[in-house]
Amino acid sequence: MHPTGSPAGRLAAVGNQMIEIHLWLGAELARIRASLDADEPGPARPSRDLRAHCLTFCAALGRHHTGEDDGAFRLLAEEVPELRPVLANLITDHEVVAGILGRIEELLGDPTPPPVAQLRAELDGLAALLESHFRYEEKRLVAALNALTGRPGTAEDLLGLTAPERPVG
Known part of the structure; x- marks a missing residue:
């Protein structure tokens, strides 16, 4: 778990934060x-709340992957060139x-909601x-990412998202 009081502008165990983000996304x-099973707004169609949750999730996952591609992966490619083939696989x-x-967003953006089975x-x-993907990424990158601790920037710069705070207690 990352330190909750880490100063802004410092990285704290970026690989561990990546794992937390993956756990949260999962x-x-x-x-x-x-919720697809519990959601019964009409004839096998997702409700507005489910659609909103789904679209929010899609946007967060997209931000995470774009952040990795543009942040952490570029830095790792420079710092640890032997990881370049792994990074290329992850980008694929x-x-x-x-x-x-894109297909999920298209299904949910259609004025006629898709059947739940298709979604x-x-x-x-x-x-x-x-x-x-998450397990492969974690297995291959966590140690290298954690070695980046102390560099300028934030985990969000490198990972596209900040690991959500876990409730204390």
Whole structure:
């Protein structure tokens, strides 16, 4: 867990923060998928709240991957050149994820809401890909990212999101 009182402008265990972001994104996606079963606004169509939650999630995941590509991955490519093939694989994954997110956003942006089964299929595919992607990314990058601690900038600069604070207690 990252220190909650870390001074602005300092990185604190960026790799650990990446894991926290992945856990949060995974939990949010699980909540969305679970809510598909509980959501019954009409004839197998997602409710407005579910649509909003889904679109918010898609935007957060997109920001995270763009932040990694433009921040952490560029820095790691300079600092640890042997990671370049891993980074290229991860960027390819990000492109595939962006395609899925685009399809989800298109489904949810249609004035006629999509059938839940169609949305579920996209979310299930996204969940399977992200599980593999997150584990690979964490296995290959956490130590290198944690070595960046103390550099100027913020985790959000490098990861696209700040790890959500966990409730104390």
